[in-house]
Amino acid sequence: LCPCSFSNETSQLSTTECIRPVTIPLRASHWTSRNASRRSVECNGIFSDLKGSLLSRFKSGKREDAGTRKQPPVWPPPEDADESDQEDVLDADETPYVPEVNKDAELDESVLKEIASKGATEVRVVDVEKTFLTSQGEKKVVKGVSLRVEAGQLVALVGPSGSGKTTLLRMIAGLEPTSAGKVYFNDEDLTDVRVQDRDVGFMFQSYALFKHMTVAGNVAYGLNTSKRKGIVTSEQIRKRVDDLLSLVQLSDYGERYPPQLSGGQRQRVALARALATEPRLLLLDEPFGALDIVVRQELRTWVKKLQKALNITTIFVTHDQDEALEMADYMVVFHRGRILQEGPPFEVYESPNSAFVMNFISDPNVLPATCLAVRRSGFRTTKPYVLVRPDDVPIFYEERLDLPTTPATVMEVNNMGPEVLCEIKYDDDVTLEFNRQRYDFEEQPLEIGQRVHLQLKPLLLKAFHPEDLKA
Numbered sequence: 001l002c003p004c005s006f007s008n009e010t011s012q013l014s015t016t017e018c019i020r021p022v023t024i025p026l027r028a029s030h031w032t033s034r035n036a037s038r039r040s041v042e043c044n045g046i047f048s049d050l051k052g053s054l055l056s057r058f059k060s061g062k063r064e065d066a067g068t069r070k071q072p073p074v075w076p077p078p079e080d081a082d083e084s085d086q087e088d089v090l091d092a093d094e095t096p097y098v099p100e101v102n103k104d105a106e107l108d109e110s111v112l113k114e115i116a117s118k119g120a121t122e123v124r125v126v127d128v129e130k131t132f133l134t135s136q137g138e139k140k141v142v143k144g145v146s147l148r149v150e151a152g153q154l155v156a157l158v159g160p161s162g163s164g165k166t167t168l169l170r171m172i173a174g175l176e177p178t179s180a181g182k183v184y185f186n187d188e189d190l191t192d193v194r195v196q197d198r199d200v201g202f203m204f205q206s207y208a209l210f211k212h213m214t215v216a217g218n219v220a221y222g223l224n225t226s227k228r229k230g231i232v233t234s235e236q237i238r239k240r241v242d243d244l245l246s247l248v249q250l251s252d253y254g255e256r257y258p259p260q261l262s263g264g265q266r267q268r269v270a271l272a273r274a275l276a277t278e279p280r281l282l283l284l285d286e287p288f289g290a291l292d293i294v295v296r297q298e299l300r301t302w303v304k305k306l307q308k309a310l311n312i313t314t315i316f317v318t319h320d321q322d323e324a325l326e327m328a329d330y331m332v333v334f335h336r337g338r339i340l341q342e343g344p345p346f347e348v349y350e351s352p353n354s355a356f357v358m359n360f361i362s363d364p365n366v367l368p369a370t371c372l373a374v375r376r377s378g379f380r381t382t383k384p385y386v387l388v389r390p391d392d393v394p395i396f397y398e399e400r401l402d403l404p405t406t407p408a409t410v411m412e413v414n415n416m417g418p419e420v421l422c423e424i425k426y427d428d429d430v431t432l433e434f435n436r437q438r439y440d441f442e443e444q445p446l447e448i449g450q451r452v453h454l455q456l457k458p459l460l461l462k463a464f465h466p467e468d469l470k471a
C-alpha cells in the first residue's frame, strides 16, 4: 500500500467480502472523514482493514523515500511527529473533509477578464463525414453530421464507445481532416485550417502533462511556443501563469511536478494549460474519466461554473450520462456515426426519441411486450420488448377502477439514500423495478409481500427489437 502522493501508485485489493476486486487510488487527501466514509461504502467494508493496515505501517515508522527533490508537505507527516499527531491524521472521524476545489470561491474578476478577453464563438459543423482507410477497407465512422453549438454553450457529446464522438471532436479541433463537410467558427470556414491556427484548447482524459516540467512550466508551455498573443516577455508569461493557477486554485503548486499531484489536481493543471492561450473554443475529451467518483463530482460542478464565468464555448465528450445531464446546456446522443437525438438534457431525458436513447441515458426495465402489464396498459407493438423507466411507474395501494393498473407483489425494498428502489413481481412472474423519493416512501411505506397496483403509461413506454439497442 502506498499512501505517498508522489508515487501515483494504486493498490489492488481483493477480499471475500467484496463482490469484485477493488482498486483504490491512494492519496493524502483521501484520508479525510467524508471521503473515508464514502469510500467504505464503495468498497463494501474494506476500508476499515485498509485503514488499520496503514495505521500499523505508519506506527512502525516506515514511509516512502521522497527522494532529494524539493518536497511539498505530504502525508504521512515527518517521522518526528509525535504519536498523537499521527493518530489525528488517521482518525477518519475527526479529520475534516478537504474538498478537491472550493466551489464557492469567488472568481477574481480581473483574472477572468484577462483570460476571457474574447467574445464567445459559435461552432457549426455541416454534413461532416469521416472515412478511415483500414486493413479491411474503408470505414465510415462519422456519417453526415450537422450540429450547431451556440456561443458560450457547454455541449455534451454522448454515445456508446466507437460511435464517433472523439472523431468529431478531433475534426472540430483540426487534429483530423474531414472526409466531407465543413467546420465553421462564427461563420468563418476553418475546414482546411491547421490545428495551431484554430485557437482551440484541449483537455483529455489522460492528463497529457509533461512529467519533467513543473506545473508552471506546463501551463506556460503553450505561451512559450506561441508568442502570438502579445504575451512575450517572461514577466508577462509569469503573470499569465499565476493568473491561471489562481483560477484553478493551484497557486501554491507551480513548482511541483505532475507526478506530485493528485488526478484532480493534474486535470486542473491541464485545464489551466488549455486556457493559457485564450482559446475561442474548449474541447474536453472524457476530462474526468480517470478520476474517482467523489473528485469527479466536485470537478463537474466547478468546471461548469468556471466555463460559465469565462463564457467560453465548450464541447465535451463523456461516457457518463449523469455527467452530461448535470453539466451540459445541450446534449447530443451519437449512435453509429450519426446524431440520434439532440436537445437540452432534460428534454432528451424526458422525451427520448427512441428505445436506444432511453436505454442509453437511463436504466430502464425491459418487459416482454406480451406480458400482462403491457397488455393491460393498452400499449400495442409488433416488437418483442418494451422499455419503461423505474421513475415512470405510478403505484397504488388499492386497485383503481378508473385506471388500467395491474396487480403485483412487492419482492424487494432497497433504501438507496435519497431514493427507495423496489422490485415487484406481476402475477405472470414478470418483474419490474421502480423507485420513489424517500420522503414519499416514508409517507406511504411498502413492505415485502404487500400487494400493490401499478400503472404503465403507453406514452412512457418504448418498444424495441434487441438489434435496436446494439452500439
Ligand SMILES: Nc1ncnc2c1ncn2[C@@H]1O[C@H](COP(=O)(O)OP(=O)(O)OP(=O)(O)O)[C@@H](O)[C@H]1O
Pocket: 132, 133, 134, 139, 141, 159, 160, 161, 162, 163, 164, 165, 166, 167, 168, 317, 319
Ligand atoms: N485513426 C483511425 N483509423 C481507423 N479507425 C479509427 C481511427 N480512429 C478512430 N477509428 C474508429 O472510428 C470509430 C469511432 O471512434 P471514436 O473514437 O470517434 O469513437 P467514440 O464514440 O469517441 O468512442 P470512445 O468513447 O470509445 O472513444 C471506432 O470504430 C474507431 O475504432
